[in-house]
Amino acid sequence: MPGQHRIQVWIDRDLCKGSGPCFTVAPKAFALDDAMRAVVLDPSAEPAESILEAARECPTAAIYLSLDGQALDP
Numbered sequence: 654m655p656g657q658h659r660i661q662v663w664i665d666r667d668l669c670k671g672s673g674p675c676f677t678v679a680p681k682a683f684a685l686d687d688a689m690r691a692v693v694l695d696p697s698a699e700p701a702e703s704i705l706e707a708a709r710e711c712p713t714a715a716i717y718l719s720l721d722g723q724a725l726d727p
């Protein structure tokens with residue numbers, strides 16, 4: 654995926670269980686906050702493949718992605 658594309662990331666914090674693996678797969682893009690729910694840091698700091706993998710492996714499908722403004726189904 655060429656670097657000029659823009660991935661946007663949202664997390665449905667009501668779905669998030671705080672268990673990972675998003676923040677282990679892409680630690681510069683995801684972290685846990687004080688409420689033990691995931692937050693988005695800087696998606697551009699990780700390879701797009703890692704962002705896709707994080708979304709794919711989220712056990713509650715709480716991570717939503719778009720690529721250049723178009724919803725992306727990981």
Ligand code: SF4
Pocket residue numbers: 664668669670671672673674675676683690691707710711712713714715716
């Ligand atoms: S993988 Fe999904 S459920 Fe787990 S912490 Fe990340 S967003 Fe939350």
